């Protein structure tokens with residue numbers, strides 16, 4: 326498996342202290358992506374100060390399981406291992422083997438996904454916590470911004486809400502993309518057509534920390550300067566969600 330980043334963090338990508346593996350490759354093309362070096366299948370060459378370097382390192386499934394086992398004492402407060410990306414579900418068989426191996430070792434597993442996998446049910450069955458990033462339920466905007474049809478995303482999020490006991494849905498709030506009152510109502514209308522008693526919701530304010538990496542990948546960063554959102558917008562969303570009995574978390 327190719328990883329472009331790995332490291333321990335607390336409570337940012339799942340519960341507790343976790344080893345987070347960022348897998349190379351994504352099928353979406355979000356222009357705000359904070360990890361552009363993780364988008365291209367096979368990895369990217371980054372150039373900084375005229376010096377090129379590979380974005381990726383290669384590991385076997387067994388190597389990653391052994392590493393996680395050696396870190397077990399670090400997985401406090403409900404921690405474990407998170408697979409993210411890029412889009413980790415693109416590593417179908419390897420990712421499922423890794424998840425199964427970690428669970429056999431008693432390690433809590435989380436997958437952070439854009440919810441486009443055609444074998445999503447297998448990931449739902451193999452993972453202790455599903456984190457799903459949902460950019461917008463609006464079909465036109467989803468296709469325009471990510472390059473992917475929203476229907477598979479809605480189908481998979483629906484499946485997870487209906488079948489998984491621990492679901493976190495994350496939305497990056499981006500001015501001009503998904504922060505209008507109509508956007509907000511469309512999100513909530515979709516969620517409240519399901520049982521959300523075991524789901525949590527989180528908003529991530531747009532940032533441009535990844536812009537420098539787009540330059541290092543020799544790619545143009547096209548997000549307009551007015552893409553940032555205020556705390557008031559986040560609070561507007563949080564209040565509307567809570568008013569509709571959705572659980573909003575802040576990390």
Ligand code: SF4
Nearest residue numbers: 351353355358411439
């Ligand atoms: S789905 Fe995530 S990893 Fe993929 S391009 Fe979008 S923001 Fe980046």
